[in-house]
Amino acid sequence: MDVAILEALSAEVRELARERDAVIFAHNYQRAEVQAIADVVGDSLELARRAAAAEASVIVLAGVRFMAETAKILAPAKTVLIPRTDAGCPMADMITGEQLAAWKAEYPGVPVVMYVNSSAEVKVLTDVCCTSANAVEVVRSLGSPKVLFGPDRNLGTWIASKLPEVEMILWDGYCPTHDRVTLEQVEDARRQHPGAPVIAHPECRPEITAAADAVLSTSQMLRWSAASDAEEIIVVTESGLLTGLEKAAPGKRFVGLAPAMLCPNMKMTRLDHVRDALRDMSGEIVVPAEVADAARGSLERMTAIG
Ligand code: 13P
């Protein structure tokens, strides 16, 4: 986009946010120009915590639907807008409330931990949600020998590797963007950048997380990279994080995989969509009060851990 147009549009968005008493939240995978105008850029856990503590009347959530639903459930008095109502998370759609109810019935008394990448209906049936930033601590906090975990089998397998004392019973969901990464891609990157550490998201398959030097949520990657002595780092997560990494650790080189890892849903939101949502107050997230009230406990327990 032409620099003058970008600047004018960014200024328009900020002015509308002021007029509407709105805060703009962006996930770490959002386009650079959307991250640039956001009040808060973060991982799923940070966005959930900031939503719960928000003072503004309106929260614009530049991300995917489960993030906006989470914000609405944690801040029910706020108006929550999602600039692209069609930005979903395919993994979140891999388990429905009905499917979870049937699964639970097979394991009476076994606690349920669900990745925050899930629908509000699924959260109603969940004891505690987690994000990639606190998943191990959440499961450990239950002190249960057995846990039902979904929808991400890769995150579940990674938690199991950290907590061998817990039997993790896993739903068979996955993130299409992270699950398709191959060991060959990672080894190629290592060959081309000898000595560079590999940081990977726990949504990657077990052979990838086992081969990585660190397994981290997106914001943990930002902090890890800023604190690392390495001059070059291989990053195995959605390529939108490269924007934040370059800002968090200026002077370091960040290498993504080839081909680049992209989440089409995270890339849907453009600056003009954020402008339109604020101008028209469109894309409001509605979670029926009885669903939100029943789902809130699982999210509040999540935000309290880690
Ligand atoms: P985090 O940013 O919480 O690590 O999660 C990544 C993700 O799946 C967002 O969709």
Ligand code: SF4
């Ligand atoms: Fe869902 Fe994966 Fe996209 Fe995250 S990166 S929103 S888990 S599809």
